[in-house]
Amino acid sequence: MKPAPFDYQAPATLREATLLLAADPEATVIAGGQSLMPLLAFRLAAPSLLVDLRRVSGLGTIAIGDSGVRLGARVRWRDIEDDRRLVTAHPLLREAIGHVAHYQIRNRGTVGGSLAHADPAAELPGIAVTCDAEISLAGAAGTRTIPAGEFFTGPLSTLRRPDEIITELHLPPWSRDRRWAFREFAQRQGDFALAGIVLFYDEDQDGRARNAHVGVIGACNRPHRLIEVETLLNGHQVDDGLIRQAAATAAQAVDPPEDLHAGAAYRRGLVATLVERGLRAAAQKRGR
Amino acid sequence: MRVNFQLNGDSVEVDVEPRMHLADCLRDVLRQTGTHLGCEHGVCGACTVIVDGDAVRACLMLAVQAEGSTVVTVEGLSTEAALTPLQTAFRKHHALQCGFCTPGMLTTAHALLTEEPDADADRIRSVLSGNLCRCTGYIGIVEAVLEARAAYRKAAPGAGKP
Numbered sequence: 001m002k003p004a005p006f007d008y009q010a011p012a013t014l015r016e017a018t019l020l021l022a023a024d025p026e027a028t029v030i031a032g033g034q035s036l037m038p039l040l041a042f043r044l045a046a047p048s049l050l051v052d053l054r055r056v057s058g059l060g061t062i063a064i065g066d067s068g069v070r071l072g073a074r075v076r077w078r079d080i081e082d083d084r085r086l087v088t089a090h091p092l093l094r095e096a097i098g099h100v101a102h103y104q105i106r107n108r109g110t111v112g113g114s115l116a117h118a119d120p121a122a123e124l125p126g127i128a129v130t131c132d133a134e135i136s137l138a139g140a141a142g143t144r145t146i147p148a149g150e151f152f153t154g155p156l157s158t159l160r161r162p163d164e165i166i167t168e169l170h171l172p173p174w175s176r177d178r179r180w181a182f183r184e185f186a187q188r189q190g191d192f193a194l195a196g197i198v199l200f201y202d203e204d205q206d207g208r209a210r211n212a213h214v215g216v217i218g219a220c221n222r223p224h225r226l227i228e229v230e231t232l233l234n235g236h237q238v239d240d241g242l243i244r245q246a247a248a249t250a251a252q253a254v255d256p257p258e259d260l261h262a263g264a265a266y267r268r269g270l271v272a273t274l275v276e277r278g279l280r281a282a283a284q285k286r287g288r
Numbered sequence: 289m290r291v292n293f294q295l296n297g298d299s300v301e302v303d304v305e306p307r308m309h310l311a312d313c314l315r316d317v318l319r320q321t322g323t324h325l326g327c328e329h330g331v332c333g334a335c336t337v338i339v340d341g342d343a344v345r346a347c348l349m350l351a352v353q354a355e356g357s358t359v360v361t362v363e364g365l366s367t368e369a370a371l372t373p374l375q376t377a378f379r380k381h382h383a384l385q386c387g388f389c390t391p392g393m394l395t396t397a398h399a400l401l402t403e404e405p406d407a408d409a410d411r412i413r414s415v416l417s418g419n420l421c422r423c424t425g426y427i428g429i430v431e432a433v434l435e436a437r438a439a440y441r442k443a444a445p446g447a448g449k450p
Contacts, residue, residue, distance in 0.1 A: 001329065002312075005306075030353075033350070033353070034330065037330065037348040038348070041328055078342070102333070103415040103418050104333060104343045105348070
């Protein structure tokens with residue numbers, strides 16, 4: 001359980017950090033380390049150099065404005081939990097983050113770390129993909145922004161290049177009367193979810209759903225949206241019959257992995273149940 | 289690499305490999321063996337210490353990342369002379385048997401009650417869900433933390449109220 005040896009640098013600027021990464025293809029980034037440290041302990045990762053972002057300023061801000069919510073890469077789960085503005089600015093984000101790991105991990109785990117680690121069961125990547133968020137990166141060659149829907153390419157795999165550092169997650173504005181829900185099922189509190197769903201929709205003046213977004217975590221190789229379910233919901237009143245139909249459609253729309261915790265059929269069933277519960281909860285409450 | 293930080297009120301300087309986590313540094317280099325290491329990959333919570341006021345897992349943090357920080361371990365909670373109210377409550381409620389998880393329980397509960405002296409049983413259970421105890425079934429631990437709240441309210445009047 002001891003990591004393989006590595007060098008360590010804690011540069012003061014983002015520029016220095018990206019240059020260090022560019023100079024050594026085996027180098028990697030550490031911020032809170034709550035996902036990377038276990039990988040190092042198991043020697044699933046054995047970088048030559050760790051570039052620590054702890055001295056880099058300007059990555060720890062939660063900015064809320066007309067353009068939505070911007071989370072700096074070093075914002076911790078704890079910071080999201082403590083920020084009362086998010087109760088109205090992004091209740092879905094707050095609800096989902098409430099499920100991330102445990103108290104001690106929440107004090108160090110970061111937004112950028114979770115996005116870069118890209119565990120298929122992680123909550124924040126699911127929020128990012130479902131909410132049409134954008135992920136900003138800085139590299140030695142410059143900066144770029146990638147839609148979250150394209151960023152995650154598979155388990156622990158993203159479009160981030162080795163010399164790039166995630167700087168920000170940008171969530172589009174949240175509309176006040178939106179209906180939404182986050183539901184996940186894990187074997188113990190704080191464990192990775194066997195399956196989870198993220199959903200929201202707006203309503204037209206006749207109470208019909210529009211702009212439906214439904215995403216899945218855990219029961220998938222990477223977080224993704226369930227377009228078939230969204231299509232089913234759009235233009236219709238979300239009533240009992242439609243909810244049941246949406247649940248059945250969701251179960252067919254996922255391609256869950258098999259592992260020692262649960263088989264694919266069980267995870268499909270979970271997705272159906274969570275979509276049903278989520279839609280029922282969303283239909284009953286508006287905003288919050 | 290040389291690292292300087294405050295440990296239980298004293299300035300310490302250590303020379304460690306970058307790969308050494310904070311828990312090994314505390315135990316093997318600084319000989320503060322109150323911090324226990326169970327799983328070494330962030331699951332059991334036994335190694336919880338308080339860094340700059342926050343409860344964190346010392347196995348999920350490198351010693352070099354503690355540079356300039358203030359670290360409090362279970363040794364720093366009390367004096368040699370007496371138990372703290374939290375420790376006294378653990379004793380009273382039989383909140384430990386083998387004692388392996390206890391340092392992590394104490395540091396976690398101390399960090400929680402320092403910030404939230406009015407934490408209710410649900411909040412306490414939720415926070416302690418990151419600390420595994422294989423002996424007690426948690427009932428005594430939760431009761432002890434509930435009882436200790438009074439001492440934290442006295443210590444910080446107004447804390448925890450909006």
